[in-house]
Amino acid sequence: xxxLLKNKELKELAKIYDWVSMCTHCGNCKYxxxxxxxxxxxxxxxxxxxxxxxxxxxxxxxxxxxxxSLLHNRIGWxxxxxxxxxxxxxxxxxxxxCETDIKPWILRMFETLRYEAWKQNVAIPENIKAWSxxxxxxxxxxxxxxxxxxxxxxxxxxxxxxxxxxYIYFAGCTASYRRKQLARATVSLLKKLKVDFTVVADExxxxxxxxxxxxxxxxxxxxxxxxxxPEKYGASAFITTCSGCYRTLGRxxxxxxxxxxxxxxxxxxxxxxxxxxxLLEEMLNKGEIEFTGSFNKKVTYHDPxxxxxxxxxYETPRNVLKAVPGLQLVEMYRNRKFxxxxxxxxxxxxxxxDYSLETAGKRVKEAEATGAELVTSAxxxxxxxxxxxxxxNKSPLKxxxxxxxxxxxxxxx
Amino acid sequence: MARGNKExxxxxxxxxxxxxxxxxxxxxxxxxWDMTWAEPRMPDYVVMPKTVTEVQRVLRLANHxxxxxxxxxxxxxxGGLCVPEEGGIIMDxxxxxRILKIDPETCYAVIEPGVSHAAFSAALKATNPxxxxxxxxxxxxxxxxxxxxxxxxxxxxxxHGIGHLNGRLGINSQLMSSMEVVLPTGEVAKIGSCAYSDSxxxxxxxxxxDGLFTGWLGTTGIxxxxxxxxxxxxxxxxxxTIAAASAEDITKYMVRWRHYSLCDEVTxxxxxxxxxxxxxxxxxxPADAPxxxxxxxxxxxSQEELDYKRKMWKEVVAKERAxxxxxxxxxxxxxxxxxxxxLPSRIVGSTKNYxxxxxxxxxxPGTFAPCKSWxxxxxxxxxxxxxxxxxxxxxxxxxxxxxxxxLRCMTPFNKRDPASVxxxxxxxxxxxxxxxxEGMLPYKPPVEYQNELNAVADxxxxxxxxxxxxxxxxxxIMNPGKLGIR
Ligand SMILES: Cc1cc2nc3c(=O)[nH]c(=O)nc-3n(C[C@H](O)[C@H](O)[C@H](O)COP(=O)(O)OP(=O)(O)OC[C@H]3O[C@@H](n4cnc5c(N)ncnc54)[C@H](O)[C@@H]3O)c2cc1C
Ligand code: SF4
Ligand code: SF4
Numbered sequence: 001x002x003x004l005l006k007n008k009e010l011k012e013l014a015k016i017y018d019w020v021s022m023c024t025h026c027g028n029c030k031y032x033x034x035x036x037x038x039x040x041x042x043x044x045x046x047x048x049x050x051x052x053x054x055x056x057x058x059x060x061x062x063x064x065x066x067x068x069s070l071l072h073n074r075i076g077w078x079x080x081x082x083x084x085x086x087x088x089x090x091x092x093x094x095x096x097x098c099e100t101d102i103k104p105w106i107l108r109m110f111e112t113l114r115y116e117a118w119k120q121n122v123a124i125p126e127n128i129k130a131w132s133x134x135x136x137x138x139x140x141x142x143x144x145x146x147x148x149x150x151x152x153x154x155x156x157x158x159x160x161x162x163x164x165x166x167y168i169y170f171a172g173c174t175a176s177y178r179r180k181q182l183a184r185a186t187v188s189l190l191k192k193l194k195v196d197f198t199v200v201a202d203e204x205x206x207x208x209x210x211x212x213x214x215x216x217x218x219x220x221x222x223x224x225x226x227x228x229x230p231e232k233y234g235a236s237a238f239i240t241t242c243s244g245c246y247r248t249l250g251r252x253x254x255x256x257x258x259x260x261x262x263x264x265x266x267x268x269x270x271x272x273x274x275x276x277x278x279l280l281e282e283m284l285n286k287g288e289i290e291f292t293g294s295f296n297k298k299v300t301y302h303d304p305x306x307x308x309x310x311x312x313x314y315e316t317p318r319n320v321l322k323a324v325p326g327l328q329l330v331e332m333y334r335n336r337k338f339x340x341x342x343x344x345x346x347x348x349x350x351x352x353x354d355y356s357l358e359t360a361g362k363r364v365k366e367a368e369a370t371g372a373e374l375v376t377s378a379x380x381x382x383x384x385x386x387x388x389x390x391x392x393n394k395s396p397l398k399x400x401x402x403x404x405x406x407x408x409x410x411x412x413x
Numbered sequence: 414m415a416r417g418n419k420e421x422x423x424x425x426x427x428x429x430x431x432x433x434x435x436x437x438x439x440x441x442x443x444x445x446w447d448m449t450w451a452e453p454r455m456p457d458y459v460v461m462p463k464t465v466t467e468v469q470r471v472l473r474l475a476n477h478x479x480x481x482x483x484x485x486x487x488x489x490x491x492g493g494l495c496v497p498e499e500g501g502i503i504m505d506x507x508x509x510x511r512i513l514k515i516d517p518e519t520c521y522a523v524i525e526p527g528v529s530h531a532a533f534s535a536a537l538k539a540t541n542p543x544x545x546x547x548x549x550x551x552x553x554x555x556x557x558x559x560x561x562x563x564x565x566x567x568x569x570x571x572x573h574g575i576g577h578l579n580g581r582l583g584i585n586s587q588l589m590s591s592m593e594v595v596l597p598t599g600e601v602a603k604i605g606s607c608a609y610s611d612s613x614x615x616x617x618x619x620x621x622x623d624g625l626f627t628g629w630l631g632t633t634g635i636x637x638x639x640x641x642x643x644x645x646x647x648x649x650x651x652x653x654t655i656a657a658a659s660a661e662d663i664t665k666y667m668v669r670w671r672h673y674s675l676c677d678e679v680t681x682x683x684x685x686x687x688x689x690x691x692x693x694x695x696x697x698x699p700a701d702a703p704x705x706x707x708x709x710x711x712x713x714x715s716q717e718e719l720d721y722k723r724k725m726w727k728e729v730v731a732k733e734r735a736x737x738x739x740x741x742x743x744x745x746x747x748x749x750x751x752x753x754x755x756l757p758s759r760i761v762g763s764t765k766n767y768x769x770x771x772x773x774x775x776x777x778p779g780t781f782a783p784c785k786s787w788x789x790x791x792x793x794x795x796x797x798x799x800x801x802x803x804x805x806x807x808x809x810x811x812x813x814x815x816x817x818x819x820l821r822c823m824t825p826f827n828k829r830d831p832a833s834v835x836x837x838x839x840x841x842x843x844x845x846x847x848x849x850x851e852g853m854l855p856y857k858p859p860v861e862y863q864n865e866l867n868a869v870a871d872x873x874x875x876x877x878x879x880x881x882x883x884x885x886x887x888x889x890i891m892n893p894g895k896l897g898i899r
Pocket of ligand 1: 026483484485526632762
């Protein structure tokens with residue numbers, strides 16, 4: 001039996017067949033595991049497999065196998081294929097486990113499969129289709145008017161913002177339209193810390209939802225537009241509180257395939273991309289931050305997949321939290337590279353709200369088991385899903401972003 | 414696209430619930446193939462039972478309607494054993510994933526088929542050997558292989574799996590202590606001590622009926638619970654290494670060292686298997702490199718015990734050298750040592766060591782063979798492999814007692830290239846054919862090896878095997894086509 005590439009119509013997928021065909025079907029990606037003298041971790045990490053059970057849904061193996069089956073012309077497109085593709089949250093846990101040469105290509109392959117799916121007559125989730133039909137003119141996936149993008153910004157702050165600055169605070173769509181308090185807390189924090197930043201009215205969606213759902217053509221103008229912002233505002237860096245934006249600006253805009261999309265949209269160069277926690281950690285290390293109060297709570301930190309597994313930023317947010325007076329940081333069993341996704345990514349929150357919230361509910365239960373009073377994270381999108389699940393499950397937990405914890409109790413030294 | 418028939422689908426949905434059955438090709442496709450050359454075959458349904466009753470009801474339905482049933486846990490057997498030769502129902506047992514008991518006093522555990530090596534090792538490591546509350550040491554272990562940690566412990570054990578304690582304790586099917594099985598006709602039977610009480614500690618002194626379901630590749634029933642012996646983790650461990658210029662010399666050393674029964678494992682790998690990844694396609698080894706590298710794992714309860722074993726090992730090496738056996742000193746890199754003492758491992762258990770950049774195919778002639786056949790067969794296999802453009806990435810591992818052990822050749826190949834697939838398949842079948850007269854027997858055999866076995870088997874053996882199969886599975890629904898007898 002040989003694996004001949006027969007279906008040449010799936011051009012994007014065929015292009016990466018060299019990598020797809022490196023998968024040995026070993027199944028390492030179906031379960032999280034590490035063993036050693038100090039670690040002994042074993043847990044299900046695949047959100048999708050946890051819910052939909054069959055091997056088609058478990059880890060990358062099911063989807064690599066699907067890609068091959070399509071490329072070998074052994075199966076055709078169907079609504080079920082779309083379901084398998086669009087219920088994956090792109091959390092990257094499977095990629096974390098894989099050890100063969102397909103590893104770096106796994107998430108890119110998921111997105112490529114989705115790209116191909118859009119061209120077929122299959123059931124792309126209605127809600128994804130709905131936001132996709134307006135994002136090209138509204139520049140956000142929430143179907144909100146672009147003119148209202150900066151409505152979250154207090155007018156006094158707005159008036160005081162410079163036209164040009166070192167940093168552009170890139171709020172992202174979720175903070176701008178749905179979690180405005182996070183955007184407000186971030187600008188307040190940046191002001192307190194005397195950071196030279198501005199906020200721009202012509203920020204567009206970073207294109208994360210488009211790239212993650214395989215909408216390559218639509219994404220192009222977003223990348224092009226946002227890439228031009230630093231030059232326009234004399235900035236040398238983007239700073240963002242959103243892990244999705246961080247991943248997209250910091251990797252998709254700037255790195256070659258498979259980590260980024262420079263192969264499609266060119267490379268953004270000369271611009272730094274920071275997550276807010278990076279700046280906080282740096283200033284803490286330099287002794288530039290003074291705490292004016294404490295935060296006397298037991299807190300557990302949820303790793304956003306886009307910051308953690310996608311960008312390998314695990315310790316920075318923890319270091320920031322550990323510096324907060326009074327804060328007791330406790331870990332969930334599944335943490336860092338073995339974290340469990342909140343269930344929102346990869347277009348899943350939009351496409352399958354119930355399943356997404358069910359996943360977040362599982363994560364909330366895990367957070368409860370630590371005995372923490374509060375769960376924190378570093379992403380408005382994780383915030384939304386976890387906070388909704390807390391409410392839905394009547395959990396005693398509270399949810400606050402790291403920025404919300406820090407902002408009230410710091411000043412610049 | 415959906416497959417199968419609506420009525421059967423509805424029946425299966427009634428039994429396991431609609432969430433746990435599918436007849437959609439998109440769901441069926443991962444079950445059509447594995448890493449070997451096995452021709453992909455589409456099943457018609459996949460079901461995921463959660464209870465023994467559900468397993469029984471699915472089997473009764475399948476038996477009544479004469480539909481093949483393929484037991485499946487993770488499909489990593491490297492033999493195409495879960496590829497549904499004649500379509501039918503894949504019974505994916507991953508939802509039956511409970512560790513039902515860990516008895517830290519009698520030192521056994523009871524597990525369901527879906528318990529992975531990862532989950533089992535984590536649970537065992539967290540349980541301490543004890544007697545009436547008094548703890549003796551830290552953690553238990555079982556025989557961990559070098560497979561993906563997601564693979565099933567039960568599926569491994571009932572198919573004569575090989576773990577890291579095989580030198581000390583034998584292969585994993587020798588560590589089984591009791592079982593529960595659902596017959597193809599739907600009845601449930603307990604075998605061993607568990608048939609008489611809730612103690613799952615031993616098959617003996619009863620007739621060994623577990624043999625009806627061990628090594629049968631899922632063709633005689635579904636094992637739904639398995640008792641296995643577990644062993645206290647010894648706190649002191651070391652890996653001792655030596656190389657040799659030939660298969661003959663490394664075998665001499667291994668057999669002498671095994672004579673003393675002092676190690677947990679002794680294994681030798683040819684130069685090609687020692688390369689990461691395995692050299693593909695074949696290229697010769699450097700002339701001055703040893704042909705074989707060997708490691709042995711020793712363990713103990715104290716430094717003194719370890720020192721004694723190390724001393725004895727040095728004596729063995731010295732004695733062999735004195736006789737003229739060419740043994741070459743070499744040190745394992747720390748990573749490789751870890752790979753031998755920290756099992757199961759996601760790194761070791763991944764396939765990266767074998768198949769980097771070569772097109773996803775992996776298979777082996779994996780066999781049990783008398784130790785004295787190793788050097789003879791190695792030379793034969795090497796010739797066959799090189800002729801087919803493949804590296805003779807061979808492994809010898811001694812099993813408890815110096816009677817016999819593993820002889821296998823891990824073989825990467827390029828699935829994108831029909832010629833590469835054919836060459837790998839042909840070479841491996843030829844190796845099996847060459848080995849049978851020397852006492853070698855393939856384990857977890859793909860259909861092609863099974864046919865080779867049947868061609869030379871004792872007629873009475875095949876008659877008995879067929880009779881047992883017919884008695885247990887009158888409609889030949891269990892994983893049909895795998896034994897080559899029906
Ligand atoms: C890289 C690599 C290294 C490996 N190294 C080792 C090793 O060191 N030692 C070793 O032993 N194996 C090894 N293997 C082989 C394999 O991983 C193991 O045998 C493994 O335990 C099989 O588990 P599975 O869940 O994949 O079983 P599957 O492949 O799903 O099943 C194996 C067989 O058992 C049958 N079966 C499954 N469940 C049941 C049941 N409940 N009742 C009856 N029949 C059943 C199936 O029909 C099939 O015939 C290796 C594999 C790989 C890929
Ligand atoms: S990305 Fe996450 S949800 Fe998707 S298959 Fe991998 S582990 Fe599962
Ligand atoms: S994606 Fe990687 S870990 Fe998963 S089956 Fe393929 S090779 Fe193995």
